Amino acid sequence: MRIAQAGATGFRMRHAVIAMAIGLALCSGPSRANAADESLQLKVGAAKADITPELREGHPVWMAGHELNRPAEGIHDPLFARALVLRDGQRSIALVAVDLIGVQHPLVRRVREQLPEFAHVLVASTHTHEGPDCVGIWGPAPDRSGVDPQYLEKVAQGIVRAVREAASRTAPAEAVYGTAEDVTLLADYRLPNVFDPVLRTVRFHRPGKRDETLAVLVQWNSHPIEPDKNRLITRDCYGYTVDRLEAEFAAPVVYFDGAIGGLMGTPNKRFQDAQGNWLAKDAFDLMRMYGHAVADLTIQALEGAKPVCMVPLVVSSREIALRLDNAGFRAARRAGVLPRPAFRWTGDVDRLGEPVAPDSDYQGPVALRSEVTYLRLGELHLAGIPGELYPELVYGEFQDPADPGADFPDAPLEPCVASLLPDDDKMLLIGLASDEVGYIVPKRQWDVKPPYAYGRDSPQYGERNSVGPETAALIMEALRRRVAEAQQASTASAK
Numbered sequence: 021m022r023i024a025q026a027g028a029t030g031f032r033m034r035h036a037v038i039a040m041a042i043g044l045a046l047c048s049g050p051s052r053a054n055a056a057d058e059s060l061q062l063k064v065g066a067a068k069a070d071i072t073p074e075l076r077e078g079h080p081v082w083m084a085g086h087e088l089n090r091p092a093e094g095i096h097d098p099l100f101a102r103a104l105v106l107r108d109g110q111r112s113i114a115l116v117a118v119d120l121i122g123v124q125h126p127l128v129r130r131v132r133e134q135l136p137e138f139a140h141v142l143v144a145s146t147h148t149h150e151g152p153d154c155v156g157i158w159g160p161a162p163d164r165s166g167v168d169p170q171y172l173e174k175v176a177q178g179i180v181r182a183v184r185e186a187a188s189r190t191a192p193a194e195a196v197y198g199t200a201e202d203v204t205l206l207a208d209y210r211l212p213n214v215f216d217p218v219l220r221t222v223r224f225h226r227p228g229k230r231d232e233t234l235a236v237l238v239q240w241n242s243h244p245i246e247p248d249k250n251r252l253i254t255r256d257c258y259g260y261t262v263d264r265l266e267a268e269f270a271a272p273v274v275y276f277d278g279a280i281g282g283l284m285g286t287p288n289k290r291f292q293d294a295q296g297n298w299l300a301k302d303a304f305d306l307m308r309m310y311g312h313a314v315a316d317l318t319i320q321a322l323e324g325a326k327p328v329c330m331v332p333l334v335v336s337s338r339e340i341a342l343r344l345d346n347a348g349f350r351a352a353r354r355a356g357v358l359p360r361p362a363f364r365w366t367g368d369v370d371r372l373g374e375p376v377a378p379d380s381d382y383q384g385p386v387a388l389r390s391e392v393t394y395l396r397l398g399e400l401h402l403a404g405i406p407g408e409l410y411p412e413l414v415y416g417e418f419q420d421p422a423d424p425g426a427d428f429p430d431a432p433l434e435p436c437v438a439s440l441l442p443d444d445d446k447m448l449l450i451g452l453a454s455d456e457v458g459y460i461v462p463k464r465q466w467d468v469k470p471p472y473a474y475g476r477d478s479p480q481y482g483e484r485n486s487v488g489p490e491t492a493a494l495i496m497e498a499l500r501r502r503v504a505e506a507q508q509a510s511t512a513s514a515k
């Protein structure tokens with residue numbers, strides 16, 4: 021099948037030139053701030069806080085991610101909020117990963133109120149399906165929330181504690197950035213088969229001392245293993261990734277998901293037990309082996325990593341409006357199991373209308389409040405996407421032509437992340453960033469009405485956990501604007 025490359029290379033090149041001019045002005049060495057401006061020295065700190073739920077008699081912990089009514093029966097391994105704080109002498113940014121299915125934007129707003137000294141706090145979820153419900157839709161029944169507000173408060177306080185502790189530990193640092201690919205660690209559980217097989221990683225080390233690691237950031241692009249019969253709380257495979265890398269580098273490690281929608285998961289026949297049997301989803305051995313394979317891929321990426329300047333820190337983030345077309349989400353909101361504010365849809369991704377109460381009789385289209393973030397970390401470009409991005413939207417690898425069974429086969433192709441960022445060779449892509457709005461589906465793939473694509477007799481899975489067919493275009497437009505705003509700000513300050 022032919023793959024269309026959306027997003028013109030010329031667009032990318034134009035931005036690359038601007039970024040390089042600014043970068044040269046501020047990075048005298050490969051990874052050092054200009055000696056003339058001592059204030060632009062990268063500092064890095066990392067810390068973690070335990071956010072494991074308490075299991076008590078009479079207080080069920082509803083596990084998120086599979087069928088309803090799945091109470092936890094024990095703790096396999098603890099859950100954490102892991103924070104990485106970056107400073108450039110002028111601004112501080114916190115990048116936090118939590119071992120949860122997907123923290124919602126209202127919680128991130130609450131966390132930020134307690135950390136006003138930070139130019140940005142990004143809270144992303146590792147998307148474990150083996151932790152407590154933090155959304156609301158996995159309770160004991162469809163009309164009963166699975167969220168324990170006290171537990172959410174524990175998560176919020178854990179994040180704040182981890183960020184403050186990481187901030188108190190910041191030390192001068194230099195950084196190296198590396199990538200490695202292994203498509204055999206991915207399976208696509210939805211046609212067409214498209215992957216983002218690139219693991220991206222940053223290792224921070226003491227200035228001039230390449231082997232003294234201060235922290236490691238890892239970004240990889242797959243759902244965790246998600247054993248669906250499991251009743252034990254666990255970080256899933258990426259817990260093993262983090263543990264192995266922390267042992268390897270004797271430093272804190274923070275793991276982030278990239279583009280995991282569309283639907284990225286573990287291949288069925290990739291790992292075997294000692295008897296040569298293929299390990300199935302419910303085996304904790306598969307979690308361990310997969311997690312270690314991702315750690316090994318990280319080590320491989322870091323072996324070829326190159327110094328990268330990571331100052332100045334530029335933040336371009338704002339709240340956006342996502343038109344809410346999903347009838348199931350709207351019903352869940354009315355029932356109180358999805359307690360998110362909604363607003364009148366204005367037609368503009370950057371503009372929220374009047375608030376609409378859950379019980380309002382307003383009949384017009386409404387929007388969820390979410391956010392898209394672009395962080396320019398010196399020479400690195402970080403896109404923060406508030407959900408599970410389909411991999412098509414990373415490098416613009418769309419099926420062309422679309423399957424005629426799809427609902428909008430002639431819809432325009434959305435611009436992709438790589439074409440929107442100023443330099444796609446130095447990017448980080450964090451999914452479920454400061455929100456989890458579900459799947460972000462290219463409109464040409466949207467398929468809820470018969471006839472269905474690929475000759476199927478039922479719709480594909482994905483749309484029912486998506487805000488709507490316009491979500492991908494809205495998010496990409498928001499990212500385009502955030503990058504443009506950062507460029508304008510940098511150009512103005514360089515004058």
Ligand SMILES: [Zn+2]
Pocket residue numbers: 147243408
């Ligand atoms: Zn998912």
